[in-house]
Amino acid sequence: xxxxxxxxxxxxxxxxxxxxxxxxxxxxxxxxxxxxxxxxxxxxxxxxxxxxxxxxxxxxxxxxxxxxxxxxxxxxxxxxxxxxxxxxxxxxxxxxxxxxxxxxxxxxxxxxxxxxxxxxxxxxxxxxxxxxxxxxxxxx
Numbered sequence: 170x171x172x173x174x175x176x177x178x179x180x181x182x183x184x185x186x187x188x189x190x191x192x193x194x195x196x197x198x199x200x201x202x203x204x205x206x207x208x209x210x211x212x213x214x215x216x217x218x219x220x221x222x223x224x225x226x227x228x229x230x231x232x233x234x235x236x237x238x239x240x241x242x243x244x245x246x247x248x249x250x251x252x253x254x255x256x257x258x259x260x261x262x263x264x265x266x267x268x269x270x271x272x273x274x275x276x277x278x279x280x281x282x283x284x285x286x287x288x289x290x291x292x293x294x295x296x297x298x299x300x301x302x303x304x305x306x307x308x309x
Contacts, residue, residue, distance in 0.1 A: 170209060174202045174257040175264070182261035183272065202257070206250040216249050268294075 181195035209215040212225040223239050236243060265272055274293050278285055 170205055170215070171253075171257055174205055174254065175261050176263045177202050178254075178258045179265070182258060182265050186262060186265045187272070187276075202254055203250065206253040207246075210246050210249050216253075218249050219246060231271065252287065 177198045178195070181183055181191060184191055184194070210219050212223050214221045214223055219242075220243060225238065238246070271293050275285070275290075278293070282289070
């Protein structure tokens with residue numbers, strides 16, 4: 170899930186790395202990432218700070234007006250969600266900064282061709298190091 174969140178924040182991070190500005194273009198990505206982080210913390214129990222518990226109740230309406238936790242816990246949940254998202258955003262920035270030359274090359278190819286394919290990506294980034302291993306696992 171964290172890798173998905175990092176990837177979803179890549180566009181916003183690229184704006185920061187390349188233009189040192191943030192636009193409103195990442196709204197749907199932010200919405201998706203926030204929902205994922207909230208699910209990690211409140212449904213799947215994937216937060217060390219909140220613990221191995223869930224606040225999901227399949228018998229309640231999705232639009233319930235009461236929370237099954239205190240305001241103190243709500244604040245802890247909000248902070249944990251924010252921390253998870255910020256950590257993945259900073260991770261995306263770091264990856265892009267470390268590969269800024271490849272990012273620039275990719276942008277140039279996109280401007281030239283408008284559409285890119287796997288071959289274009291492999292030419293810039295090289296083959297995925299885990300692709301063969303993944304296929305072998307799937308073949309078994």
